[in-house]
Amino acid sequence: MLRPRSRTKPRGKGRGKKKQRPGNKCRFCRAKIRLVDYKDIATLSKLTTPQGKMFSRKRAGNCAYHQRVFKGAIKRARFLGLLPYVG
Numbered sequence: 739m740l741r742p743r744s745r746t747k748p749r750g751k752g753r754g755k756k757k758q759r760p761g762n763k764c765r766f767c768r769a770k771i772r773l774v775d776y777k778d779i780a781t782l783s784k785l786t787t788p789q790g791k792m793f794s795r796k797r798a799g800n801c802a803y804h805q806r807v808f809k810g811a812i813k814r815a816r817f818l819g820l821l822p823y824v825g
């Protein structure tokens with residue numbers, strides 16, 4: 739019995755390769771935002787899971803400085819009840 743020749747999923751080299759974006763990766767650097775606003779829930783919730791956990795630097799694409807500032811902003815927003823600690 740012959741197997742179909744066409745394959746939908748790519749295999750071998752080049753598989754699972756991520757797209758490389760040119761220039762600055764960090765969204766806050768690109769927007770020239772120095773301090774992350776803790777009241778900006780729309781931006782903060784983009785960088786958290788539905789469970790309320792922060793995305794890693796790699797997942798969020800933040801630079802070291804902005805990940806640190808973002809961490810402080812999200813903790814402040816949680817304390818003020820703007821974002822959930824859990825769930």
Ligand SMILES: [Zn+2]
Nearest residue numbers: 764767801804
């Ligand atoms: Zn940055």
